[in-house]
Structure formats: structure tokens, C-alpha cells
Amino acid sequence: MTRVNKENAAEFLQQFPIFQDLSPEELKQVEEIAISRSISKKTVIFSEGSEKEAVFFIRTGIVKAYKTDENGHEQIVSFLKTGDMFPHTGFFNAHPYPATAVAITPTSLLAIPVRHFERLMLSTPSIAIKIMRVLGDKIRELQDKLQVLSGQDVRNRVLSFLLMLAEQHGQQQADKIVINLPMTHQEFANSIGTTRETANRLLNQLAKDELLEVDRSRIIIHNLQALKEQRDA
Structure with missing residues (x-):
């Protein structure tokens, strides 16, 4: 340092x-x-x-x-x-x-x-x-986010986390959103409080549906609107 x-x-x-x-x-x-x-x-x-x-x-x-x-x-x-x-x-x-x-x-x-x-x-x-x-306003904002996440099932937590990453780290490239974040599948699973196997299964399904691609250094979202619709369904 x-x-x-x-x-x-x-x-x-x-x-x-x-x-x-x-x-x-x-x-x-x-x-x-x-x-x-x-x-x-x-x-x-x-x-x-x-x-x-x-x-x-x-x-x-x-x-x-x-x-x-x-x-x-x-x-x-x-x-x-x-x-x-x-x-x-x-x-x-x-x-x-x-x-x-x-x-x-x-x-x-x-x-x-x-x-x-x-x-x-x-x-x-x-x-x-x-x-x-x-800081008082920030605490209320964090409480609201926690309430939303804790009330969701694992699939919706995955979708909400992906949407949060897109908002906070995403870069628009043509019709895609690229999230340049070196994150392992285990770290992804840890972020939403589930197992790596469960996170992998849900991410693989989203990739099979051609909504996104995932590797160790980035996440590419092909259809942000579809992710939002699945979360809100």
C-alpha cells in the first residue's frame, strides 16, 4: 500500500x-x-x-x-x-x-x-x-434493498443481483450490457446466499435461454428487459 x-x-x-x-x-x-x-x-x-x-x-x-x-x-x-x-x-x-x-x-x-x-x-x-x-437516508435505502432480497426465492435473487450488477457496473455496448467484474461462480453464489451448484444451474439456464453469457472476468447481458420481466413475473 x-x-x-x-x-x-x-x-x-x-x-x-x-x-x-x-x-x-x-x-x-x-x-x-x-x-x-x-x-x-x-x-x-x-x-x-x-x-x-x-x-x-x-x-x-x-x-x-x-x-x-x-x-x-x-x-x-x-x-x-x-x-x-x-x-x-x-x-x-x-x-x-x-x-x-x-x-x-x-x-x-x-x-x-x-x-x-x-x-x-x-x-x-x-x-x-x-x-x-x-447517512440516515442511506440506511433507509439499504433496509429497503435488504427487505426486497430477503423476501425472494433463489431464482429471483439471481435475477435481482444481475440487474443490480448491470446498474452499478454495466457498460452499454451496442445492444448488450457488459459487466466487467472478475467474479467466480462461488463468489456469485456467496453474494446471494446460495450454493455454487444452484447458482450455476440458474445461470446456465439463463445462458441457454440466450439472455446472458458468463465467464470468470465478465457477464454479458443480451436482453436486460427480459431479465426484468422474469424477475417481476
């Missing part, structure tokens, strides 16, 4: 909802405590259960966040991309990191140390008030 140039950090941070309501002067104060980092592929950024030292913002790259159960099985929490922050509630509790985060491509991050940020909020309450309002 090496340090890189912090140029344009304030402009970058304002793209995040958590900082969108801050004034230029307030953003400059946040920029002053931020640290830029360059992360190599497969490098662990932090481990589940370790002391929370910073919250991270992705400039470029892809990060996988996962938890490990008592049997040592990996449960994917999320795939994070350029413009994402993690962990979301990192500034506002003293709990350890809730998951392990590892860079799955070379990644450039902006890190804000938690203790420095706490001191900044104490000295500038307006920053704390604006950020807490935004």
Missing part, C-alpha cells in the same frame, strides 16, 4: 452523497485530513474484526468486501467500484471493521482516518449535521 498524490481530493469527495452538502470551506477541511493510497491487486485493505482506523473512498478499481462464517465460508457483502465508500457507517461507531476488504484490481483510494474526522466534526458541528442527514 503506497501513498499517491492527493490532488483534487476535495473535488473528488464532493461526488459522494455523504459530502454533497458541504461548503467549499468545509470540503477543504476534509481534504486536509485525507490520505491517498495506491493498492496492488489481491491486497487486503482491512480485515474483518480489526480495529477501524479509516473510511475509504475508491478513485479507481474494484474492491470485494466479504465476511467469513464459523465454518470458514466466504459470504460476499458487496463488490465496490469507483465512486463507492466503505464501510458506510465507519465514521459513527467504534465497532471493528464488519468485513474483510480486498482489492481485486489495482486500486486507488482516498482514506480518511476516523479519529481525525471525529476531531473535525467536534470542531465544526455543521459538517456533522449535514453528514448524519445523508
Whole structure:
């Protein structure tokens, strides 16, 4: 993990909802405590259960966040991309990191140390008030997503996850949507809480129906509308 140039950090941070309501002067104060980092592929950024030292913002790259159960099985929490922050509630509790985060491509991050940020909020309450309002909205959004996923059967979870990946990571190429995300079938299954065999069977059926193609480095969706219709049926 090496340090890189912090140029344009304030402009970058304002793209995040958590900082969108801050004034230029307030953003400059946040920029002053931020640290830029360059992360190599497969490098662990932090481990589940370790002391929370910073919250991270992705400039470029892809990060996988996962938890490990008592049997040592990996449960994917999320795939994070350029413009994402993690962990979301990192500034506002003293709990350890809730998951392990590892860079799955070379990644450039902006890190804000938690203790420095706490001191900044104490000295500038307006920053704390604006950020807490935004986080309240984010929590409600995550609760809604969890409710939707937990109420679905496995097939609909597969479809919903594919549609979420298309929205968050997809790139339109002609009449197709290409999701460039290096993800194994096991990681796909872990993301929706099912077995690899079940995920493979459902993905193979969607491929047989000519709705998509899947390999280790990308997913190509041939008919996004058909996926939506199957989920909503």
C-alpha cells in the first residue's frame, strides 16, 4: 500500500452523497485530513474484526468486501467500484471493521482516518449535521434493498443481483450490457446466499435461454428487459 498524490481530493469527495452538502470551506477541511493510497491487486485493505482506523473512498478499481462464517465460508457483502465508500457507517461507531476488504484490481483510494474526522466534526458541528442527514437516508435505502432480497426465492435473487450488477457496473455496448467484474461462480453464489451448484444451474439456464453469457472476468447481458420481466413475473 503506497501513498499517491492527493490532488483534487476535495473535488473528488464532493461526488459522494455523504459530502454533497458541504461548503467549499468545509470540503477543504476534509481534504486536509485525507490520505491517498495506491493498492496492488489481491491486497487486503482491512480485515474483518480489526480495529477501524479509516473510511475509504475508491478513485479507481474494484474492491470485494466479504465476511467469513464459523465454518470458514466466504459470504460476499458487496463488490465496490469507483465512486463507492466503505464501510458506510465507519465514521459513527467504534465497532471493528464488519468485513474483510480486498482489492481485486489495482486500486486507488482516498482514506480518511476516523479519529481525525471525529476531531473535525467536534470542531465544526455543521459538517456533522449535514453528514448524519445523508447517512440516515442511506440506511433507509439499504433496509429497503435488504427487505426486497430477503423476501425472494433463489431464482429471483439471481435475477435481482444481475440487474443490480448491470446498474452499478454495466457498460452499454451496442445492444448488450457488459459487466466487467472478475467474479467466480462461488463468489456469485456467496453474494446471494446460495450454493455454487444452484447458482450455476440458474445461470446456465439463463445462458441457454440466450439472455446472458458468463465467464470468470465478465457477464454479458443480451436482453436486460427480459431479465426484468422474469424477475417481476
